[in-house]
Amino acid sequence: MDDVQAINKIEELVKNGMTVEADGRQYTAVNLTPVIFNPKPKTLTVYNLRGFCQFINNDIDKAIRGKPHLIIVNSYESVDLISAYDEEEKKRTSLISATISSELIKYPFGRFFSQEEFAIMFRSLFVKKENDDFDYVLEYASKLTGGTQIDTQDDGITQKVGVKRGVSGALKGTEELKAIVNLSPYRTFREIEQPEGEFLLRVRLDSNEQPTVALFEADGGAWTIKAMNSIVEFIKKLVTGIEVIA
Secondary structure: OOHHHHHHHHHHHHHHHOEEEEOOEEEEOOOOOEOOOOOOOOOEEEOOHHHHHHHHHHOOOOOOOOOOEEEEEEEOOEEEEEEOOOOOOOOOOEEEEEEOOOOOOOOOOOOOEEHHHHHHHHHHHEEOOOOOOHHHHHHHHHHHHHOOEEEEEEOOOOEEEEEEEOOOOEEEEEEEEOOOEEEEEOOOOOOOOOOOEEEEEEEEEOOOOOEEEEEEEOOOOHHHHHHHHHHHHHHHHHOOOOEEEO
16 A cells, blocks of 8 residues: 555545534534434343243333333244434334243144154144144044055045055055144243144155154134234234234
8 A cells, every 4th residue: 555545444434433513513524324322222032921021020220110122023033112202303212022932832834744753743832722633633634543554535625545454555545634734832921822723634654654744734824814913913002002003
């Protein structure tokens, strides 16, 4: 770098670091944007709704009660406590956010699993409810363990599965799968009732001619609205005096 380049670089650094004061407000020399020093606390993150509500009710920093705030349910897995509109910075601040932990396992819809893998995941990642199809799905998947082959006839809506046993391969029975099953997987905060949804149950043979089972979501995401409404109701029961919207 020669002397001219060095001087130009110094001038650029000086200019970029300069501020101008006008009407009691400071501006940077570059584009004359205002310099605002208004430090705010970092957003606190919790991983359940109960902790979110306890933080608001305890109000340790005395920064919530008596001041305008809003609780926003962003989605079935995210909630924020938002401050009032800041007149100076033209921004809102999130004081605390509740989100579902990434460590919680969700059922992988759309993938085929062996009967054993499916049964383990199904038992641990779905909630059994009265009059749903929890028992039906588990019982049906269990029937496949005794078969060495399956015959399928799929018309796009229903699926017929015939299980064969023994060396002779004699057909022991054929059963038509329900077109749609109603189930409640864990998909939102654990404190609230898990929303029920519709799923397509499918069976097929893998490369080793062994039966595999899969579930496909079939309600177009309608369950997310149910989940968000349940979150709103849960928070309203524990927190008063702050509007909750979804």
